[in-house]
Amino acid sequence: MKIFFQSLSKHPKIKYLLMFLKHPLTLGEPEPDTRGLKRIQVDPKSYKINKLLMKRLWLVAKPYLTRKGAWKTWLIYAVLLAAAFGIPVLFAYSTVLSKNLTNAILAKDNDLFWLLLFTFGTVLLFEVLFNMAMELIDSLLELDWRKWLTRHLIDRYLSKRTYYDIALSENLDNPDQRIQEEVSPFVGMITSTPRMVLLQVLMVLSGTIILATITPGMMIFMLSYGTIISVVMFFIYVPIIKQRFHVTVAEADLRYGILHVRDNAETVAFYQGEYAENNQIDARLLIAIRKNAIANLYRIFTNSTHGGFNVVAVVAPYIILVPIFFKGGIEYGHIAQATMASMAIIGAMKALVMVIPSIAHAAPSTVRLADIIERFNQMDSVRDDETIPHIDIQKGDFVRLENVSMETPGGEQKLLKDLSLEIYDSNHLVIIGQTGVGKSSLLRSMAGLWWRGSGTITMPEASQTLFLPQNPYMILGTLREQLLYPHGGTKSISDNELEEVLERVSLPNLLEKHGGLYAARNWAKVLSLGEQQRIGFARIIISEPRFAFLDEATSAVDVKTEAILYDVLKASGATYVSVGHRESILQFHQRALTLLPECAWKLQPIDELMTSNPPFSPSS
Numbered sequence: 001m002k003i004f005f006q007s008l009s010k011h012p013k014i015k016y017l018l019m020f021l022k023h024p025l026t027l028g029e030p031e032p033d034t035r036g037l038k039r040i041q042v043d044p045k046s047y048k049i050n051k052l053l054m055k056r057l058w059l060v061a062k063p064y065l066t067r068k069g070a071w072k073t074w075l076i077y078a079v080l081l082a083a084a085f086g087i088p089v090l091f092a093y094s095t096v097l098s099k100n101l102t103n104a105i106l107a108k109d110n111d112l113f114w115l116l117l118f119t120f121g122t123v124l125l126f127e128v129l130f131n132m133a134m135e136l137i138d139s140l141l142e143l144d145w146r147k148w149l150t151r152h153l154i155d156r157y158l159s160k161r162t163y164y165d166i167a168l169s170e171n172l173d174n175p176d177q178r179i180q181e182e183v184s185p186f187v188g189m190i191t192s193t194p195r196m197v198l199l200q201v202l203m204v205l206s207g208t209i210i211l212a213t214i215t216p217g218m219m220i221f222m223l224s225y226g227t228i229i230s231v232v233m234f235f236i237y238v239p240i241i242k243q244r245f246h247v248t249v250a251e252a253d254l255r256y257g258i259l260h261v262r263d264n265a266e267t268v269a270f271y272q273g274e275y276a277e278n279n280q281i282d283a284r285l286l287i288a289i290r291k292n293a294i295a296n297l298y299r300i301f302t303n304s305t306h307g308g309f310n311v312v313a314v315v316a317p318y319i320i321l322v323p324i325f326f327k328g329g330i331e332y333g334h335i336a337q338a339t340m341a342s343m344a345i346i347g348a349m350k351a352l353v354m355v356i357p358s359i360a361h362a363a364p365s366t367v368r369l370a371d372i373i374e375r376f377n378q379m380d381s382v383r384d385d386e387t388i389p390h391i392d393i394q395k396g397d398f399v400r401l402e403n404v405s406m407e408t409p410g411g412e413q414k415l416l417k418d419l420s421l422e423i424y425d426s427n428h429l430v431i432i433g434q435t436g437v438g439k440s441s442l443l444r445s446m447a448g449l450w451w452r453g454s455g456t457i458t459m460p461e462a463s464q465t466l467f468l469p470q471n472p473y474m475i476l477g478t479l480r481e482q483l484l485y486p487h488g489g490t491k492s493i494s495d496n497e498l499e500e501v502l503e504r505v506s507l508p509n510l511l512e513k514h515g516g517l518y519a520a521r522n523w524a525k526v527l528s529l530g531e532q533q534r535i536g537f538a539r540i541i542i543s544e545p546r547f548a549f550l551d552e553a554t555s556a557v558d559v560k561t562e563a564i565l566y567d568v569l570k571a572s573g574a575t576y577v578s579v580g581h582r583e584s585i586l587q588f589h590q591r592a593l594t595l596l597p598e599c600a601w602k603l604q605p606i607d608e609l610m611t612s613n614p615p616f617s618p619s620s
Contacts, residue, residue, distance in 0.1 A: 053363060056370035061190055063152055064145055076141050077194070083134050084199040088206035090127045095210055095340045097123060099333035106332055138191060145187045153179045153369075156376045164449055165379055168409055172375050174252055179372070182365035189362035193355060203348035210341040214334050218320050222342050225316070226349035229309050233350060236302055241363055243295040248364035250288040257284045309346065317342050389454050391445055396458040399423035399446070399547055399577075404455035405599075406438060406445050411452055415441055417599035418455070423547070423577060428570075430586060430606075431579045433595035439579045440551050442595070443467065446577075447549070463487055466545040466574075468536040468553040474524040479510070480517040482535060487543040501541050504568050505534040506561050529556040537565045541572050548576040559584050586610065 065073065097120040104113040157163050157175060166172050204226070211219035261268055261277050268277055317339045324330050382388060388411075391404060399422070406416040415438035423429055431439045444450040446457055447467055459465065466487070475485050483498055495517055502510050510531070514521060527535065533556050540548050548569065554562040559582075566588040569576055578585055586592065592609045594602045 053359075053366065056366050057190065059373055060149075060186060060366060060369045064148055067148070073141065073145075076137060080134060080137060080141075080195050081198055083130075084195055084202060086130065087127070087199060088202040090123060090130070091203065091340075091344060092206050092210060094120065094123050094127070095337045098340055099331070099337035102333035102336045103331055134195075138195070142187050142191045145191060146183050149187065150179060150183050153183070153372065156373075160379075160383070161449060162376060162379055165409070166375065172372060173256060175372055177252065177255060178368045182368045185362045185365040186369055189358055189366075193358060196358075197352065197355060200348040200351045203344050204352075207341040207345035207348065211338060211345070214330060214338050214341075215321065215324060218317065218338055218342070221316065221320060222345050225312065226345050229346065230349045230352065233302075233305070233309075236305060239298065240295075240302075240361075241359070243291070243298060244361055245364050245367075246291040247288070247295050248368070250284070250291040254281070254284040254288045257281045309350070314339070314343070383451075389452060391451050391453045392456040393448050393451065394456060394458045395461060397460060398458065399460070399575075400456075400458040401446075402456045402458075404445070404453065404457060406441060406450065406453040408441075409450055409452055414599050416453075416595065416601065419593075419601055421593065421603055423575060425546075425575050427591065428575060428589040429577045429591050429593060430589040431577065431593045431595065432581070434597065437595040437597060439595055443549050443551050443577070443579060460546055464546040465549065466540055466543055466547075467549045468533075468540070468551065470533075470552040470555055471529065472532040472536040472553075474522075474527070474532060474535075476522075478518050478520050479514065479523070482523055483517075483538055483542055485539060487545070493542060498542075501538045504541065505537045506564055507531065507534050507538070530561075533557060534561075534565065537568060540569060540574060544572065545574055548574045550576060550578045550580075552580050553578070554580070554582075554585065563588075 064070070097116055101113065101116045101120055104116055157166075157179065163175070166175055208219055208223060211222060257280055261281070268274070317335060321330065321335045321338055325332055325335060383390075389405075389407070391406070401419050401421050404416065404419045405414070406419075407414050419442075421429075431442060433439055441450060445453070446459060448459075473485075475482060480495070480498060483501065484493070498517060499511060502508065511517060514526065523535075524532070533553055536553055554565055557565065562582070562584060566585070570588065578589065586606055586609070589606055592604055592606055594604070594609070596602065
């Protein structure tokens with residue numbers, strides 16, 4: 001018998017059933033080992049409806065409600081709240097009609113029945129149309145709020161290069177997903193909740209008054225029962241907040257894991273790391289399934305509890321009122337009226353409690369939006385904090401560095417000390433040095449990306465400068481738009497001129513190869529890195545900046561093509577600053593800035609560098 005059960009337990013379907021019984025909330029899968037898995041962290045305090053959540057609600061809502069012209073929004077809100085008073089009035093009138101209609105049926109009064117039925121139907125139709133109008137206004141307000149808030153967040157995300165600081169620090173997950181997905185749930189909750197609360201309070205009041213006119217005992221019972229239901233439902237719904245956070249974070253974790261593969265697709269492919277990536281994604285998937293399973297089971301439980309309470313609300317009027325009717329104390333129509341009023345009271349009191357899951361549903365969105373706004377505010381305060389050393393960035397007609405000392409963005413490491421130099425027209429500079437001494441970082445400081453340190457950097461207007469990183473940025477658009485990025489779009493330039501530019505940067509066959517200037521492709525994937533770097537040089541020719549800054553911008557082309565590109569660059573009239581490791585680029589510059597360990601530096605003519613001891617090494 002033992003052998004029989006052992007063999008039976010090894011059957012695939014039986015084995016899966018046993019696993020499901022052991023791990024029901026993960027559909028038969030054991031909980032994954034998440035040690036070492038980089039996951040999104042959430043403060044446990046965010047699991048509660050508390051002062052912190054209310055503060056964050058206001059933090060997210062305040063910009064829209066206090067913006068210029070916000071009086072229109074407040075006026076719409078006032079109209080919606082005022083309209084909420086009309087619904088209980090219509091409901092109370094419909095209960096009276098229901099009572100009279102029932103009595104007319106019992107009395108077999110044909111004329112009165114049809115008159116009351118027409119009136120009753122008209123009131124119900126008007127109530128439907130009234131609600132539809134209010135929902136339409138509410139939806140228009142919600143859409144306007146979403147549009148404005150999304151634009152506001154995107155503006156703050158892009159202004160002052162905030163997106164760059166967030167990507168650099170990596171302490172805020174999925175800012176794109178937060179802006180795109182979390183605004184709508186927040187706005188939906190914040191626009192509907194005040195009106196819903198007011199409406200349900202008025203419905204409770206209306207139902208109470210109706211029951212009081214029929215029999216005070218019925219009123220007391222329903223209010224007491226409704227209060228009990230509200231308390232019970234409150235405690236039942238509170239855990240939903242934490243569950244919603246778990247689900248939201250788990251889904252964001254899963255998205256993060258999948259996007260990580262997309263963002264590093266070529267590297268993963270070279271390593272043949274599909275198995276490892278599948279494991280990390282699967283671990284995140286099982287966590288998301290588990291959290292959703294818990295939330296779904298709890299939702300089924302709350303819905304069943306919700307339905308059970310309705311049974312008493314339907315039966316109670318008959319138990320209490322029918323004996324009174326038999327004694328002649330009330331009309332039969334009062335039973336129908338009281339039933340409607342009782343259901344309205346219970347429904348309204350439960351709806352008030354449903355504010356909890358409504359807030360719970362939007363709470364993760366609120367917290368994640370508040371996180372990004374708090375991050376924006378924090379970055380603004382850091383920029384304005386005079387106790388943190390700042391490099392003073394000024395505007396001028398030239399490039400000048402005066403006593404510049406540079407640090408990493410978090411102040412962890414000093415990279416440079418007291419650098420002073422001036423870059424004037426046609427006096428091209430090359431920056432060299434060992435890996436890690438801060439060559440690219442110096443360009444970041446000149447671009448205003450890294451500002452921690454001291455001293456003054458004077459730079460021309462952005463339209464007069466162009467920075468070429470080692471990995472050029474390829475926009476989403478046509479090849480023509482690619483060439484005109486970022487400043488060339490303001491100029492009138494013909495297709496023939498663009499074709500000539502491509503020939504000058506050694507891309508004569510690019511148009512024929514990819515379908516012309518108006519072909520739209522994923523250029524970052526279609527073009528090789530060498531082709532992309534040549535596109536960067538084409539942008540310099542088209543944009544005609546006074547100063548160009550090149551961070552190993554020829555690393556992916558051969559030495560012959562490199563010489564052609566620098567000749568083209570020199571002919572453009574731009575003064576250029578290059579960072580590189582190739583000895584071949586030295587000949588295109590007049591001066592060399594050598595960055596040394598321990599924040600030291602040396603500025604010297606190229607001729608002196610070439611004859612120095614030890615000589616310049618391309619591996620340095």
